[in-house]
Amino acid sequence: MSTINRSVPKVDAKDKISGKMLYVSDLHIDGMYYAKTVRSTISKGFIKSITLPELPEEVTVVDYRDIPGKNNVKMIFEDWPVFAEKAISHYGEPIMLVVGPNKAIVQDVVNEIDIQYTLAEPVFDMVNSVVDYHFTKGNPESAFKNAKRTIKYTYETGYQEQAYIEPQGFIGTIEGNKVHLTGSIQAPYYVKNAVVETLACDPSDVRIVQANVGGAFGGKEEFPSLIGCQLAVALKKVKKPIKLIYEREEDMEVTTKRHPAKITMEAAIDENHHISAIKAHVGIDGGAFTGLSSVVLSRAMIAATSAYTIAHLQVDGDVYLTNTVPNGAFRGFGAPQMIFAVEMFMNHIAKDLSKDLHAYRLNHLAKQHDLTTTSGTFRDPILMPQMIEKACEMSDYHHKKTLYERPGSYKGIGMSWFLHGCGFTGSGEAEHIKAKVKLRKDEQDNVHLMIAAVDMGQGAKTTLMKVAAEVLKRPLETIHFDNPDTDQVPDSGPTVASRTAMVVGGLVARAAKQIKDNWVDGKVQTVHESYKQPEYMSWDQATFTGDAYPAYSWGVNVVEVEVDKASYEVTVKNIWSVYDVGKSLDDNIVLGQADGGTAQGVAYGYLEVMRHKDGKIVNKNMTDYVIPTAVDMAKTETVLFDNPFALGPYGAKGAGELTLVGGAPAVATAIEMAINKRIYKIPATPEYLMELIHSDNN
Amino acid sequence: MVEHVIPKNLEEALKYLNAKPYKVIAGGTDLMVQHRAWSALSPNFKTPLLFCFNLNALKYIKVQNDEIAIGSMTDLETLLDHPLTPEILRKVISVMASPAIRKVSTLSGNIINASPAADSLLALYALDAKVVCRSLHTEREVLVSEMVLGPRKTQLKAHEIITEIRIPKTSFTHTTFVKVGGRLADAISKVAFVGCAQIVNNQVKDLRIVLNAVSATLIRQKAIESQWLNKAPNVLQSQMDTILEAYEAYIQPIDDQRSNKYYRKQTALNLIKQFINTL
């Protein structure tokens, strides 16, 4: 077996740690202008009038009338304007940019712009459905008809903010007709395609370059397309280099967040106390525009039974629009909400039936060759029983459980079991992304990875370079991987959906093999590879039937907590994790993903509170939006199981999102044990725990 | 940009203050945040500024007439490590902000910023600390608890600067500090508590209870405290409801982005109860 998992120093580590690395806000172009966004101060209504102050020389205002092409940020649906025209759909909606060479003057102009509105009644509840999906597996109706009893609960999850270290931003230049944007982005070609549509220009007139990215977590998947389009329009009008960088509060108020969700689960229980069928309804709050919400919804729905197999299913889902900040991509992409609901539901069913939680859940665990929620097949071995055993042993789960279950212990140990589908859902890879990679060997026999993958800190550069080096049997120093530039690299797809190591890495490995097989010393050689859907996969998007993913990664999280009797505050003591990511391409990098993912996933479950009041986000800075600091972080211990996937490079599957999706239910079930009450929503804040502890009917 | 001055010594600082209502900047960890502007622009100050953090003559901690005297420009990190710092003050400082912020922030800043959630004030109220306010021609000593009038409101006069914080020497058999802030560093209190007591021969000889973030200013009720002196701890414990009811009248928290009033009130009462039960 390959030893590729042995860790090497991350190729970006030295520059980042030393502070040498430059990010987009560090970039300077002589004579550059600055752009500031003017935003709506209402949640719903119409612009009645805009009164500009007398504009100082060199200050330009850019709005929808300056857009040469479509006033739409190209995604899936056409409902997200680049600049608001008349209608306002959420607080903070961009109306125009003020651009000028002097920041202070630009700021003064922004302050003096007077916008009058006609107010309309905003909608904040999940009532206005714009996407409605539905699928079934087996025969849920008859299973429910034959049920001995049914059990039904509703679960709710809140916003989560990506809280990347570096806010959103771009710097742009224009030369003749050609617009060149450098930005903090996850998907260079998404930005390019969006800008081309907005400018209605030739694709060759748009060049997108990835700046060093200081964290993204999904927040830089689709949102940068909006800023990129706005800046491109401004460049066309102003014809000067322009920088557009968000401030922290602006970023937290107006950029996409994790969708709040409301999930209702109903189970049919048969005469053996087994779950014969589940009906689930998944509602997610899309915010003001649909954006990627339909895709988030489908990933959530497909995870409707997470790591379990249930024979009969009926899964419905809706994306609701509300007059709030648009929600979007975030590590896990719908799965964290669903997996929270599934894990709590399994526990609540077991409790209602007075069954041992552990044994009851084990009885329903998915096995190789079982049918997935969408009636596809779990083709590859599932190591969950061994992984669960390992997690129990590491954490001393069973012993602690007996101790902590005693009333009044205020201690708890919780566990979650989960999977994550790797890569795009359904035929997304084959039909929409169609990833292409290019490898170029130069005269010095250095090999350059010409791909659009983005290293946002997760280690994509190091791991993909290692894959090429390992295939070529060449030293890592001879492999090069620059930040993608759409003028140089083909579209290997966005860096999202836990697809980069598995899909792009797989293509890199194949391309490297081609070079190796045809290697001529000192000769320039270029090879191409493109994605082919595995032959066994079939997917019907209309009915959600077939193999939703080429492969699944699996995980177990165990979380131990203590709840303070006076303040109801939760202290996370320990986190143990076991993951099957196929094959680790670098152990330290995967363990880094594990620590960061559990930190973010567990905090989603008990700590991170974001709310809006009348459509305005109230937790809009890092003081009021509490994420764990280094001193809050529990001790972690992570074990990786090898379970190589035939089509991933050296067997690798996805690792980035898996480590987040199980955190919330693990901490929530631990808290349930500690306070001996049931939790139906996250974050399980001390305020919520106080209510539960003081309530008799829970 | 507004006028800003860096005085060389206290005398010069006092002269500037006498001439104009300069705003004193100590560490600036409140002021710079409150006046933040678009990155790379100067902060939005409207009043002229007097930078005092380099007045080295105001950086000390010493014993003086049975009191601990702390120069007003002494940073919190220094206090954290200093053997003269009273134990309860050290406990509070240890969870304030984070090391970098503590290195450049001061007690006088925390006092004059007058936040209902100010943490060092818990200890300063409990210890009956005083501030020395000086102007070119005057000097006065005021209890910290009297200095603070309301949120962001103090009785500091325009031409005054705090030069020293004075803490009477005390001894306690019990000191407790609990900060409820969501996380362990860089957190603003949802509610926080300091309790100090001196128990001699099973009699409560001294009792001090302070709460922050549950009313416009911190709560310390000496009248309630004195009612329970010279009694055995189990007397207090058996009359818990009476004690809690007395405090409840003063606990008037609000809802905000960090918590809600029900939680703040319940937790404040729980913390008082928990402390009294440990006596």
Ligand SMILES: Cc1cc2nc3c(=O)[nH]c(=O)nc-3n(C[C@H](O)[C@H](O)[C@H](O)COP(=O)(O)OP(=O)(O)OC[C@H]3O[C@@H](n4cnc5c(N)ncnc54)[C@H](O)[C@@H]3O)c2cc1C
């Ligand atoms: C990230 C972060 C975390 C924080 N965490 C906490 C926390 O956990 N708990 C907490 O209580 N606070 C916290 N704070 C707030 C702040 O750090 C404290 O209030 C600190 O004590 C302020 O001191 P300073 O010297 O920086 O004050 P400055 O900002 O310099 O001044 C604050 C006010 O005091 C006045 N002032 C200062 N010194 C004098 C003087 N000698 N005479 C007259 N007036 C004076 C100033 O004019 C101003 O009005 C935090 C702040 C940040 C940025």
